[in-house]
Amino acid sequence: MVKRRATRVGEWIIERLIQLSGMLGIILVVLIFLFLLQNSLPIFKERTLGELVFGQRWSPTHGDGQFGMLPLLLGSLYVTVGALVIAVPLALAASVFVAEIAPRRMREFLKPAIELLAAIPSVVFGFLGLLVVGPWIDAHVEIIKVGQFAALGSVMLAFMALPTIVSICEDAFHNVPREIFNSSLALGATRWQTITRALMPAARSGIIAAILLGLGRAIGETMTVLMVTGNAQVIPKGLLGFLKPIRTMTATIAAEMGEAAYGSTHFHTLFTIGLFLFIITFAINTIADVIVRRGEKDIA
């Protein structure tokens, strides 16, 4: 009897621990937010939100330090928008190809190949951009004349976001009931008509969610953009801005946190950038999740 009671107590403890680790996801999200907030707040005693967000100059070591984030926000915007403009059409084409067109053997090869592409560390992409692609462009493409610029980051990010978008889109196609596809074919539509007018509209919510998750991945990507976009905190202007060096929010944190003294204005501002990134990605992921759930309900 004693042994049984001991087992019961042991089980009770274990089950509470399991419950606790189940809650850990929520606890962690809240903790990350609070730590970022706590380390950001002191900056607002010195500067207003408007000064930080719309300030045009980022120069932490200049005098008292200038902490205008506009160049960094626009840098992130340029690189990310550029990445999506490249990645979305390629990813849509690739996911339709993998889901509906590729011969079965080829599909069995393509799916793991795409997963492997997703597994390559971002520092390796940065390394390749820095040592191979950048110098090649510098030497061979007259109009650019630099080896590190915004569009190079966009291209690399596009390839890094591709696997995320493709695999979620492909899942979305897979979840569309086969009857929809077959009835369209039975009505005399070609496969291409069926894909564009029956399959893709039915998978709409999944496609949008995939693009949003790709967007989240691109905004948060750090090492690659740090290494290939040129590290220049200038405000990009017009379309030519894509061919000039810039600096993103993520790259700024990675490049400068090492030298920012603990508790300094610089330190707190870098945490504020982190807080903005957290809020942006949180919003994107939550919206994507809501869209996916709504889509699941529609299909059901």
Add this chain to the structure above:
Amino acid sequence: MSAEGRHLIDPRVTEKFAFGLLWLVMFIIAIPVVGIIGYMLYRGAGALNWELIVAAQGGLYPAIIGTTYLVLLTTAVAAPIGVGAAIYLSEYARPGPLLRLIRLAIINLAGVPSVVYGLFGLAAFVILFGWNRCLAAGACTLALLVLPLVISASEEALRQIPKGLREGSLALGASKWQTIRRVVLPNAMPGIITGLILSIARAAGETAPILFTAAFYSLSDPFPNSVFDPVVAMPYQLFVMSTEMPDVADANKWATAFVLVALVLGLNVIASIVRTKLRRRRW
């Protein structure tokens, strides 16, 4: 009016054209990917030699050791918590607003930028706990980063265990926890291990989270004596060599990149082999 009459171009011609275009897009994607990865493997394999690997100074050995310590400690932290959370989600949680909230939190954790994990690790482990830049702080930060991966892989593995197996065990008088520990977990273990291998691969390649929490580069004293010493890690070494050390021979950089990619891809291949083997099993 026939179906074709309403189209300027025969839909079958459009289809041929569209499918052709898709094939073309696949080549546009595949050529740079295969080309660049192929080039990297070629340069890397060419640069790699035994002396470069074992050299304690400026070679790969300290980085290999450091990364090994980091991923082992990361897994030691992430595995129990992640599997525990997965057990909760698959065996205990009831559908409802709480479960919905937990799932949303896990999705969002998976989407937090890795550099933001780095900031959190800096604020929590390095500064608040006073650990300074060290192995333990880096491993805890990486553990949080891979947690969503461990949870979702483990939960999927647990959910694949048929209900009947649990009911059989319960009918024999086993308690719920005994059933989980003796019946459910052992059967789900291969799937859980697949998830752990994938998270090791992920942790091994991440740079941003260890940038201010664990990593350093040292030629004289690169090996940590305790978990409270900083480490040389492979992705960080690649970063430092390619951005701050123009004097380092290109061969060293290529070799580091090659070993890192080989490690990460190798782990992924192992995980997918384990997974394919699993799929063949029928209950």
